[in-house]
Amino acid sequence: MPGRPRDTSRDAVIFDATLELLTGVGYDKLSMDSIAAMAGVGKATIYRRYSGKAALVAAAVDHRAGATPPAVEAADLRGALLEIVRWLAREIAEQEIGLLGALFAGMRGDPDLAAAMRRIAHRDQAAMTRQPLDDGLLDPRGAALFAEIVPAMVVHRLVIVGEPCDERFLEHLVDDILLRLLKEGSRP
Amino acid sequence: MPGRPRDTSRDAVIFDATLELLTGVGYDKLSMDSIAAMAGVGKATIYRRYSGKAALVAAAVDHRAGATPPAVEAADLRGALLEIVRWLAREIAEQEIGLLGALFAGMRGDPDLAAAMRRIAHRDQAAMTRQPLDDGLLDPRGAALFAEIVPAMVVHRLVIVGEPCDERFLEHLVDDILLRLLKEGSRP
Amino acid sequence: MPGRPRDTSRDAVIFDATLELLTGVGYDKLSMDSIAAMAGVGKATIYRRYSGKAALVAAAVDHRAGATPPAVEAADLRGALLEIVRWLAREIAEQEIGLLGALFAGMRGDPDLAAAMRRIAHRDQAAMTRQPLDDGLLDPRGAALFAEIVPAMVVHRLVIVGEPCDERFLEHLVDDILLRLLKEGSRP
Amino acid sequence: MPGRPRDTSRDAVIFDATLELLTGVGYDKLSMDSIAAMAGVGKATIYRRYSGKAALVAAAVDHRAGATPPAVEAADLRGALLEIVRWLAREIAEQEIGLLGALFAGMRGDPDLAAAMRRIAHRDQAAMTRQPLDDGLLDPRGAALFAEIVPAMVVHRLVIVGEPCDERFLEHLVDDILLRLLKEGSRP
DNA sequence: AAATAACCGAGACGGTACGTCAAGTCTTGAG
DNA sequence: CTCAAGACTTGACGTACCGTCTCGGTTATTT
Numbered sequence: 001m002p003g004r005p006r007d008t009s010r011d012a013v014i015f016d017a018t019l020e021l022l023t024g025v026g027y028d029k030l031s032m033d034s035i036a037a038m039a040g041v042g043k044a045t046i047y048r049r050y051s052g053k054a055a056l057v058a059a060a061v062d063h064r065a066g067a068t069p070p071a072v073e074a075a076d077l078r079g080a081l082l083e084i085v086r087w088l089a090r091e092i093a094e095q096e097i098g099l100l101g102a103l104f105a106g107m108r109g110d111p112d113l114a115a116a117m118r119r120i121a122h123r124d125q126a127a128m129t130r131q132p133l134d135d136g137l138l139d140p141r142g143a144a145l146f147a148e149i150v151p152a153m154v155v156h157r158l159v160i161v162g163e164p165c166d167e168r169f170l171e172h173l174v175d176d177i178l179l180r181l182l183k184e185g186s187r188p
Numbered sequence: 189m190p191g192r193p194r195d196t197s198r199d200a201v202i203f204d205a206t207l208e209l210l211t212g213v214g215y216d217k218l219s220m221d222s223i224a225a226m227a228g229v230g231k232a233t234i235y236r237r238y239s240g241k242a243a244l245v246a247a248a249v250d251h252r253a254g255a256t257p258p259a260v261e262a263a264d265l266r267g268a269l270l271e272i273v274r275w276l277a278r279e280i281a282e283q284e285i286g287l288l289g290a291l292f293a294g295m296r297g298d299p300d301l302a303a304a305m306r307r308i309a310h311r312d313q314a315a316m317t318r319q320p321l322d323d324g325l326l327d328p329r330g331a332a333l334f335a336e337i338v339p340a341m342v343v344h345r346l347v348i349v350g351e352p353c354d355e356r357f358l359e360h361l362v363d364d365i366l367l368r369l370l371k372e373g374s375r376p
Numbered sequence: 377m378p379g380r381p382r383d384t385s386r387d388a389v390i391f392d393a394t395l396e397l398l399t400g401v402g403y404d405k406l407s408m409d410s411i412a413a414m415a416g417v418g419k420a421t422i423y424r425r426y427s428g429k430a431a432l433v434a435a436a437v438d439h440r441a442g443a444t445p446p447a448v449e450a451a452d453l454r455g456a457l458l459e460i461v462r463w464l465a466r467e468i469a470e471q472e473i474g475l476l477g478a479l480f481a482g483m484r485g486d487p488d489l490a491a492a493m494r495r496i497a498h499r500d501q502a503a504m505t506r507q508p509l510d511d512g513l514l515d516p517r518g519a520a521l522f523a524e525i526v527p528a529m530v531v532h533r534l535v536i537v538g539e540p541c542d543e544r545f546l547e548h549l550v551d552d553i554l555l556r557l558l559k560e561g562s563r564p
Numbered sequence: 565m566p567g568r569p570r571d572t573s574r575d576a577v578i579f580d581a582t583l584e585l586l587t588g589v590g591y592d593k594l595s596m597d598s599i600a601a602m603a604g605v606g607k608a609t610i611y612r613r614y615s616g617k618a619a620l621v622a623a624a625v626d627h628r629a630g631a632t633p634p635a636v637e638a639a640d641l642r643g644a645l646l647e648i649v650r651w652l653a654r655e656i657a658e659q660e661i662g663l664l665g666a667l668f669a670g671m672r673g674d675p676d677l678a679a680a681m682r683r684i685a686h687r688d689q690a691a692m693t694r695q696p697l698d699d700g701l702l703d704p705r706g707a708a709l710f711a712e713i714v715p716a717m718v719v720h721r722l723v724i725v726g727e728p729c730d731e732r733f734l735e736h737l738v739d740d741i742l743l744r745l746l747k748e749g750s751r752p
Numbered sequence: 753a754a755a756t757a758a759c760c761g762a763g764a765c766g767g768t769a770c771g772t773c774a775a776g777t778c779t780t781g782a783g
Numbered sequence: 784c785t786c787a788a789g790a791c792t793t794g795a796c797g798t799a800c801c802g803t804c805t806c807g808g809t810t811a812t813t814t
Binding site: 190191192193194195198224228229230231232233236 | 787788789790791792793794
């Protein structure tokens, strides 16, 4: 099949422009024209790669987030949990808020896209608890509980409550909720 | 010297049209023109009352939700929690999903509006646990924990996970998380 | 017929505001709201008197123009013609341009109103040449020619050519057109 | 590096729709939305070409009128004048009335546009008298007088007097005004 | 080497919705 | 019944964005 191959260097500049504008003005003030202009790219080049704004934002967030695995250092359960929770809170605050906007906007019209974005949002959660699981700090039931509660409360804190996930909140989350549920779960 | 007073009957038809279209087509396919047309109202009449789509949706959801107090019947803690959780899940699924869309869309550009919408989202949560508190089924610390965890997990379930809050999920929420945290809290 | 009588002092302030705004911003940037506001009058008070913007402007121009009869002093034909032409040019430039805008805007939708405005535009023209007629400076045929040519050329100069009716133009009009036609007409 | 060039076929359909609606409903009932709809064109395509309704109408009238040169057949002065006057009266009645509406509406806010419209209104008038000039039927002074008087009286007749330029009026214009002025001018 | 075919930046295209503004009508409370 | 104030419906305005299409021009592969 002949023809000029896609210029892969375009992907990077498109992602950069998308993420910069996304964090700058928010999802719904984000326009494809402005992304194309900032990236120095034709709109067709974007639409050749992504089906629309929601898909582009999903891909951009996926790309950026994919580069950051956690890497836990603490050896005790509380320390490990705090590290993971800190990383997740920062990740969501910085990147995935935009993804959530895309999710809201796109999920009605395109269920497949919504499913893809949900996969992105979930993807790290499995990897996140792998190390504590391997170290024996966490059992599978505890890991599931963690994955169910922590993202929910972090997102709720940021979006609904509208306050940052500061250290105080994260310690409260770990000490008053997670540790008590996990300890409770380990009793006979 | 005041002129013609606002026709309060217009508020009702505007809210009705807004909510019907909101649940029908979703927040971002919702157009001011279609609301005005369905309500039989000029756009200026809407913009005289609300600064934009986000503010209108917030007011409409506020209006509709305000009419619904919980009213718990069960006398035991588990039953009471289940009732409240069921009501909240239904409320969020039916009404506040639209509000969340508005929140995402509007919160960057208008922090005051975002704050107002957060107040709306929070408003019922205090009243929600009042009866169990009065009945002695819940202590203040437990009520705070409830208000912190339940909305977060319900919203997360609906938006991020993308699955409905069915009875199975709600019982899991009550039995595996809430009750264990609340029992734990009552120990020495 | 009982009821509060119309406050005739309102007519004056409405006319004043109308004419001031008309000369200030032109016919089509003239809004009923701004007239009402400047006049310190409710819009209903205007619409109770005039059927719409075009009718109001016509009445205002009629009112203002009606107060100004010509009063020719010169005893020779050329001097008399120049005086009349000067007055008419000033009158049209200052007032009736607005009326012409109203005429254009309103004539399609309301032929009766258009007829009324044409009557206004014509009204002075009969009176204008009365004195020269009485003095024997002009015969009826000459007066008719005058009334047919002068307003046409003044309006054309102002609107189509877009230049002011300065003394040079007016003398050209009198010397090169009017006087030659009138002299010609008086020959055997 | 230029992008996609303007589709010049869009100009034609826009002009057609504009002129059809203009003659149908008149200048001020003419809406950009209806033009766009009838032309099967997005509003942006119109606004990309013309700054507003007045500019569009000016361009449309210019376009349509530009295609029509006079072509005089008569060999005597009276016949030639009548032919030209007839053509001009028809032209103004059919096309330029709309342009005059645009001129009134737009000339306050945009003097450049007003100047352009005046150029359009004047454009044919030079060419109009070229043939009689070449044939020696008219001298330059007579041609200037013609161009000054005839359009003025035709417009005045149509707009202010509100009557059509029928044959009777045109002969009056030629016999009682033009010919007498032109003959007068040729005497010693 | 030439032809082919998909790519690229740029930007015009048909649409849809936005939020504003004006026209003319209606509704207060006061006189 | 009139007044000032101002809310009402209607409908056009000009702007912004979407996702598509069309230019002239640029690479790679395939003949």
